[in-house]
Amino acid sequence: MKRGKLYICPTPIGNLEDITLRTLRVLREVDLIAAEDTRHTIKLLNHYEIKKPLTSYHEHNVREKGEELISKLEEGQDIALVSDAGMPGISDPGEDLIKLAIENDIEVIVLPGPTASISALVVSGLSTEKFSFEGFLPPKKKERKLRLEEIKDERRTLIIYESPHRILGSLEDMLEVLGNRKLAVARELTKLHEEVFRGSVQEAIERFSSGPVKGEFVLVVEGNMEEERVEVDIEEELLKYINQGLSKKESVKRVAKEFNLARNEVYQRSLKL
Ligand code: SAM
Numbered sequence: 001m002k003r004g005k006l007y008i009c010p011t012p013i014g015n016l017e018d019i020t021l022r023t024l025r026v027l028r029e030v031d032l033i034a035a036e037d038t039r040h041t042i043k044l045l046n047h048y049e050i051k052k053p054l055t056s057y058h059e060h061n062v063r064e065k066g067e068e069l070i071s072k073l074e075e076g077q078d079i080a081l082v083s084d085a086g087m088p089g090i091s092d093p094g095e096d097l098i099k100l101a102i103e104n105d106i107e108v109i110v111l112p113g114p115t116a117s118i119s120a121l122v123v124s125g126l127s128t129e130k131f132s133f134e135g136f137l138p139p140k141k142k143e144r145k146l147r148l149e150e151i152k153d154e155r156r157t158l159i160i161y162e163s164p165h166r167i168l169g170s171l172e173d174m175l176e177v178l179g180n181r182k183l184a185v186a187r188e189l190t191k192l193h194e195e196v197f198r199g200s201v202q203e204a205i206e207r208f209s210s211g212p213v214k215g216e217f218v219l220v221v222e223g224n225m226e227e228e229r230v231e232v233d234i235e236e237e238l239l240k241y242i243n244q245g246l247s248k249k250e251s252v253k254r255v256a257k258e259f260n261l262a263r264n265e266v267y268q269r270s271l272k273l
Pocket of ligand 1: 085087088116
């Protein structure tokens, strides 16, 4: 018997136009659409005049629903998996169904499309060469700080999802654990109140402390640059003072004070000059 296929269908993260022609075709052609929230997905389907049976597949019914969907796929039904926004499986239910389908020899076909993570990374202006997707940080402060400690040495750009009522707390913990790094806060991407704030963690705290914080957010944080930066900065800064006619000793003192560094560390660097 012909087995069905599981299509992973990304949907818009705000602007309804952000859906591919292929995704629309697949949504029209499948036998069933498994959606994270059927009430949410119906709006998208109505917009594109797609009439299809919908069933819910969300984080609380992953197991039972997963088995049920696999049976339907085995019976030959083609199923499209959609989440509320973006790419199913990226901080969304999907991962379990995909694993289950693979275990049951069901063909899984992914359709490329929107995800807030990559859009935010690209518009951040930070390095896109290597990056680490961190999903959501833990909601509780203690666990969140531990998580930040774990990733503080990561050199790749960090992509973090955050909810509006936790963003300030997270930024404050970042300042404490990661330091005052460069970051971009991508808010309400593709929507009416779209905004990309670029600056330091401290500046972001100031920006988002001024009133109620609303919308959906992705934080894109520069990876740990410490060593490289200190290396370059110390030597350059020392030379700046030395070229002004100050002694090496005095230059070391000033640079250490200015950048809050151990004097011995700066002294050791001055020996290389
Ligand atoms: N699967 C989705 C994806 O591919 O991006 C992510 C789903 S996750 C449950 C929802 C989180 O994604 C939000 O809390 C926010 O961090 C981020 N997000 C979704 N839409 C966004 C948007 N339009 N602008 C900024 N962040 C967004």
